[in-house]
């Protein structure tokens with residue numbers, strides 16, 4: 001009887017997980033619900049709190065100024081095109097990939113909210129627009145399902161609907177799949193590097209993964225993004241970067257060497273010092289990024 005009860009409990013949880021694949025959404029709330037991080041919070045509370053502190057949880061609103069410029073200046077003025085989903089995806093491919101499941105109408109609405117959240121004169125309306133956009137982020141389901149197989153689409157196939165892909169073989173009250181890619185730098189690199197959208201445009205929001213491949217691994221660097229940004233000091237899902245002093249300090253090593261001597265100026269000996277400072281970059285890539 002107890003087994004039966006457990007079975008029903010498990011079944012309830014399986015159906016409670018987001019059913020995100022293949023659907024098209026007409027409202028931000030429906031889209032956000034399909035990708036709800038709150039669904040995971042109950043059982044993965046610590047990870048949820050860590051993620052909430054990370055910039056992945058704010059990946060639209062933290063880059064709002066730049067995205068607004070792309071919409072208002074790039075799409076509308078320079079290209080002279082109306083706001084449209086295809087152009088928006090040039091940013092949202094990484095900043096909130098779930099936009100690919102918005103209907104065309106919803107995507108246009110989101111584009112308008114982006115402009116309003118920066119340009120709107122009415123403070124209350126501006127704040128309301130920003131609040132809506134907070135719902136678009138790089139959340140649990142994005143990394144553990146939607147984009148997990150992207151780095152090698154041809155061989156890995158479309159992720160199984162409702163399965164949460166993780167680093168290990170575990171049994172959980174929901175469907176899980178072991179993923180090897182999620183433990184590798186290429187998993188992060190798909191968003192932390194140069195991007196070619198389907199129309200062959202070139203989006204160089206950042207080039208960090210490229211510098212990891214070109215300037216770190218060829219010189220013997222062996223750590224992955226996950227090693228330094230997640231496993232080191234149990235950083236977990238907080239993903240510290242340029243805004244967190246602790247990891248920034250770790251990336252820079254300064255060695256200084258001082259030699260004292262006396263210098264003759266006219267008739268006086270003046271004590272002087274020569275300081276030789278070397279600054280080394282110890283992070284796994286160029287710093288700062290940009």
Ligand code: HEC
Pocket residue numbers: 062063064065066067068070090091092093094095190191192193194195203205206208241242289290
């Ligand atoms: C290939 C993935 C990718 C694409 C495409 C992309 N971005 Fe980014 N963007 C990132 C990542 C990752 C960061 C964080 C990088 C860092 O801090 O090193 C970022 C950071 C930013 C920031 C800076 C946030 C800060 O630190 O202050 C802005 C602004 C921004 N992006 C705007 C855009 C716009 C506008 C577009 C579309 C034209 C775009 N991005 C397309 C991945 C991408």
Ligand code: HEC
Pocket residue numbers: 037040041044047048049051056138139140141143144166167182183184226230236237
């Ligand atoms: C930016 C991508 C990303 C996001 C967002 C993300 N994760 Fe992860 N998660 C990872 C990676 C990568 C690993 C594997 C790290 C390793 O072991 O190499 C991982 C590991 C895990 C694990 C197993 C190992 C552990 O740390 O206990 C669980 C469970 C997990 N994540 C749940 C979540 C939940 C819940 C959320 C949302 C609150 C979330 N993740 C958000 C990338 C992400």
Ligand code: HEC
Pocket residue numbers: 013017018036037039040041042043044140141144164165166167168169170171172173174176178
């Ligand atoms: C009813 C509780 C429950 C809910 C709700 C839940 N999980 Fe889990 N999950 C677990 C348990 C228990 C495990 C196995 C032990 C562990 O890894 O924490 C697990 C395992 C995982 C793993 C595999 C970890 C690994 O080591 O490979 C991932 C990824 C994951 N969950 C992500 C999520 C995401 C994302 C959500 C929300 C969409 C979610 N879980 C919702 C309980 C839950």
Ligand code: HEC
Pocket residue numbers: 055056058059060061062063093094095096097138142143147187188189190191192225226229239240241242243244
């Ligand atoms: C779906 C795309 C995506 C994936 C996958 C992803 N990131 Fe990010 N990441 C972003 C975006 C977008 C931002 C910038 C958010 C902002 O500041 O607006 C970001 C921000 C960060 C930051 C903070 C940047 C800063 O300037 O301080 C770090 C660190 C980071 N990511 C590391 C990782 C690591 C490590 C992985 C792999 C385990 C990973 N990310 C996977 C999209 C992604």
Ligand code: HEC
Pocket residue numbers: 185188189192208209212223224225226228229240241242247248249250251252282283284285286287288289290
């Ligand atoms: C050897 C350890 C190490 C490895 C490997 C590593 N990082 Fe970093 N990363 C750091 C340190 C230290 C910093 C802080 C100093 C700085 O800003 O560069 C940092 C900073 C960052 C930032 C913020 C950069 C900025 O200036 O905005 C992002 C984003 C990031 N790393 C992502 C990644 C990704 C993605 C990978 C894998 C392709 C990766 N890191 C590999 C150590 C590492």
